[in-house]
Amino acid sequence: MDINLKVKQGLRIRAFYLFFIMSGIQIGVGVMGTPKYIFLDAQQDSWISVLMAYAAMLIVLWVMLLILKSYDNADILGIQVDIFGTWIGKLLGTVYMLYFAFVLLVVLVTYIDVVQLFIFPQINTWLLGFLLLSLVVYCVAGGLRSIVGVVFLFFILSHWLLLLLAKPISLIDISNYQPVWQASMIDLLKGAKSTTFTFTGFEIIFWIYPFIRNKNQVWRPIFLGATWSAGIILLNTLIVIGYFSATQARTIEWSVLSLFKIVELPFIARFDFIVVAEWMMITLPTMMLLMWAITQGMKRLYHVPKRITLYAAALIFLVVCGFIDEHHLIMALNNQANSIAFWIIFVYPLALLPIVKLKKAWQSRSKKGAKR
Amino acid sequence: MSCRMNGILVLTVMLISGCVQPKTLEENGIMNIYGVDIAGDDQLKTTAVFYKFGAPGQDPSSLVTGQGKTLSKGQKRMNYKLGFQLQSGAIELELFGKKAAENGLIDYLRAASRHPRASNNRLLAVSDTTAKNLITKLDGLPNINVNQALPNIIDVNSHMNVIPEVTLHNFQKLYYEPGIDPVMPILSYQNERTRLTALALFKGDQLAGQIPVDQAFYINVLHQNIRGLQQEVQLPLQPLKKYLLKEPKSDQTDFYTLFNIKKGEGNIKLVNKQNLHFHTQLNFEVNILELTESVGLQKPAAINAFEQEIEKAIKEQYEQLLSKLQKWNVDPMGYGRTYKTQKRNSPLTESEWRDKFPDVTFDVDVNVDILDQGMTP
Numbered sequence: 247m248d249i250n251l252k253v254k255q256g257l258r259i260r261a262f263y264l265f266f267i268m269s270g271i272q273i274g275v276g277v278m279g280t281p282k283y284i285f286l287d288a289q290q291d292s293w294i295s296v297l298m299a300y301a302a303m304l305i306v307l308w309v310m311l312l313i314l315k316s317y318d319n320a321d322i323l324g325i326q327v328d329i330f331g332t333w334i335g336k337l338l339g340t341v342y343m344l345y346f347a348f349v350l351l352v353v354l355v356t357y358i359d360v361v362q363l364f365i366f367p368q369i370n371t372w373l374l375g376f377l378l379l380s381l382v383v384y385c386v387a388g389g390l391r392s393i394v395g396v397v398f399l400f401f402i403l404s405h406w407l408l409l410l411l412a413k414p415i416s417l418i419d420i421s422n423y424q425p426v427w428q429a430s431m432i433d434l435l436k437g438a439k440s441t442t443f444t445f446t447g448f449e450i451i452f453w454i455y456p457f458i459r460n461k462n463q464v465w466r467p468i469f470l471g472a473t474w475s476a477g478i479i480l481l482n483t484l485i486v487i488g489y490f491s492a493t494q495a496r497t498i499e500w501s502v503l504s505l506f507k508i509v510e511l512p513f514i515a516r517f518d519f520i521v522v523a524e525w526m527m528i529t530l531p532t533m534m535l536l537m538w539a540i541t542q543g544m545k546r547l548y549h550v551p552k553r554i555t556l557y558a559a560a561l562i563f564l565v566v567c568g569f570i571d572e573h574h575l576i577m578a579l580n581n582q583a584n585s586i587a588f589w590i591i592f593v594y595p596l597a598l599l600p601i602v603k604l605k606k607a608w609q610s611r612s613k614k615g616a617k618r
Numbered sequence: 619m620s621c622r623m624n625g626i627l628v629l630t631v632m633l634i635s636g637c638v639q640p641k642t643l644e645e646n647g648i649m650n651i652y653g654v655d656i657a658g659d660d661q662l663k664t665t666a667v668f669y670k671f672g673a674p675g676q677d678p679s680s681l682v683t684g685q686g687k688t689l690s691k692g693q694k695r696m697n698y699k700l701g702f703q704l705q706s707g708a709i710e711l712e713l714f715g716k717k718a719a720e721n722g723l724i725d726y727l728r729a730a731s732r733h734p735r736a737s738n739n740r741l742l743a744v745s746d747t748t749a750k751n752l753i754t755k756l757d758g759l760p761n762i763n764v765n766q767a768l769p770n771i772i773d774v775n776s777h778m779n780v781i782p783e784v785t786l787h788n789f790q791k792l793y794y795e796p797g798i799d800p801v802m803p804i805l806s807y808q809n810e811r812t813r814l815t816a817l818a819l820f821k822g823d824q825l826a827g828q829i830p831v832d833q834a835f836y837i838n839v840l841h842q843n844i845r846g847l848q849q850e851v852q853l854p855l856q857p858l859k860k861y862l863l864k865e866p867k868s869d870q871t872d873f874y875t876l877f878n879i880k881k882g883e884g885n886i887k888l889v890n891k892q893n894l895h896f897h898t899q900l901n902f903e904v905n906i907l908e909l910t911e912s913v914g915l916q917k918p919a920a921i922n923a924f925e926q927e928i929e930k931a932i933k934e935q936y937e938q939l940l941s942k943l944q945k946w947n948v949d950p951m952g953y954g955r956t957y958k959t960q961k962r963n964s965p966l967t968e969s970e971w972r973d974k975f976p977d978v979t980f981d982v983d984v985n986v987d988i989l990d991q992g993m994t995p
Binding site for chain 2: 368372503
């Protein structure tokens with residue numbers, strides 16, 4: 247397996263699109279219900295937990311870029327093979343890929359659950375799964391460039407939802423945030439850990455990096471994209487704390503969607519139906535990028551053509567999602583994905599960096615020795 | 619377009635339109651007003667005024683009642699009576715009987731908001747007898763559209779700032795928050811019309827007392843800034859006698875003035891944390907609209923004296939209201955909420971505030987600025 251990828255010039259994308267990729271994959275189904283889980287730990291100081299998680303995310307992103315810049319044009323699969331050898335490297339790559347598959351399944355069934363709860367209670371799970379997966383297959387079949395184009399377009403087409411938050415903002419109660427700094431440091435850290443599942447998605451940088459045309463300009467769009475998604479999550483958390491009382495914030499399941507329930511316009515009485523339908527435009531970029539990563543992984547590790555992986559994976563997801571329709575099961579899967587994500591995304595790059603640096607230092611020393 | 623693209627589109631359209639449960643507007647009843655009462659032995663009586671579109675020329679609005687141990691059972695009974703489903707997603711007003719309100723409303727409200735498809739924006743009110751009584755009497759009147767009349771009274775009055783707007787969301791929010799109690803308007807049937815007669819004060823979720831509607835603005839001013847509310851106040855004649863333009867009409871010692879509150883705001887400050895002493899500041903900017911005695915308000919001295927009298931009158935009424943609230947142990951203005959924002963180390967609990975509120979002390983400062991008194995002296 248090649249450690250460094252050779253990507254054709256025509257298939258490369260500009261670094262500018264990383265902003266949309268970052269925001270697109272991070273803002274997904276998690277945003278709908280996260281404030282409740284952060285609130286359970288940190289209460290009215292949840293916004294401080296979000297800021298702490300944002301700081302941690304920036305550090306991890308910087309570490310990831312350091313790891314990637316140590317190689318010419320490698321992705322995480324190549325790096326792992328280089329560091330740990332072929333067998334363990336491939337095994338770790340497979341684990342990463344299976345993690346992506348798990349997250350994709352969780353995103354899919356969570357969104358289907360929300361649609362069934364809010365709009366169509368009788369709709370068949372398989373039908374919604376089929377519709378969503380056929381869209382994902384259609385787009386991923388077009389390659390990375392078509393995926394990035396869709397992510398870019400859907401980003402712009404879905405952000406008007408933020409304007410609807412004006413009504414809940416007008417009903418915010420400042421006393422809900424006071425007294426400030428009541429939660430202990432441990433509670434704030436626990437809240438920050440709960441926020442991390444919403445922030446996950448940025449590990450796609452490890453996979454997309456070889457496809458970027460102008461790698462020297464990579465930090466700014468990544469930083470801005472991460473700040474944008476963190477800003478949206480912070481805004482949602484602040485509004486949920488201010489709009490709902492403490493007991494409601496702790497118990498209402500889909501708190502962000504409930505914020506939209508009071509929005510009324512002369513032509514549409516209940517906006518939450520529209521919002522849930524529009525949320526598909528927010529979920530699809532996440533699913534597409536994850537599916538692309540799975541096809542890319544299978545091709546790199548096991549030389550399986552992308553088309554075969556795509557159709558086979560879509561079929562497997564379709565069959566499995568039909569069996570996951572109980573709300574408790576879906577929430578349990580979300581929690582499980584959350585725990586795994588924390589280790590793979592936040593801890594693993596921090597552990598990998600010293601190993602990569604050591605290897606590179608040892609390699610350059612042995613090269614110097616060979617020169618002499 | 620290619621064949622494949624066409625095929626995908628056709629398949630998608632077929633699936634989307636065919637596999638979703640249809641809810642035809644003409645085959646369902648859309649509930650607009652929902653009444654909940656307690657009957658004997660744990661039974662709930664539900665009354666619904668709903669729209670049923672379909673047959674042209676027929677009045678779309680009708681009324682139905684049901685009974686059951688739970689709200690859903692009551693609704694099911696109503697469906698059986700009618701032969702079609704009633705949809706609850708568009709309920710504009712939920713009316714509770716007085717007995718149901720005294721018993722506790724949180725179970726009904728939780729049932730109403732449990733479902734994501736429920737409307738969070740529905741108005742809440744209490745009937746001074748039973749909800750069924752109020753709705754059926756009003757429905758029996760000719761030329762009255764019940765669907766509009768009842769929510770309108772509340773809507774108009776809350777837009778005019780007479781009463782705070784009470785929706786399903788903010789009632790629950792104030793109920794769950796320790797240190798503040800929710801309120802609800804009380805509607806009664808008088809002289810062939812429904813009137814907004816009082817504001818119900820809740821202790822938790824149980825009706826604990828009521829205050830007349832014209833005192834409701836004391837609570838409203840502490841929840842939001844009031845703009846454009848007309849208020850009438852009784853003032854003593856004696857201090858203003860020297861500014862009278864002509865002899866007083868009768869031997870009355872008091873007269874009345876009607877003013878428009880252009881801008882009213884209220885603040886609560888916790889002055890002493892140990893003794894729980896609160897300072898309430900009420901600021902009003904008013905326009906004088908009417909006087910029952912001709913007090914000349916052209917001189918600055920007259921205006922000052924008038925302002926002071928209004929301030930005294932409002933302060934007295936407010937302090938009387940506060941002592942009533944302490945007697946009932948309800949806190950609709952949110953003194954406990956102010957205390958909670960400054961209480962560190964342990965959050966304020968509902969029971970703690972109930973113990974402390976009757977012993978709390980207040981001082982009230984009212985500031986009235988008369989902006990203008992009209993064109994005549």
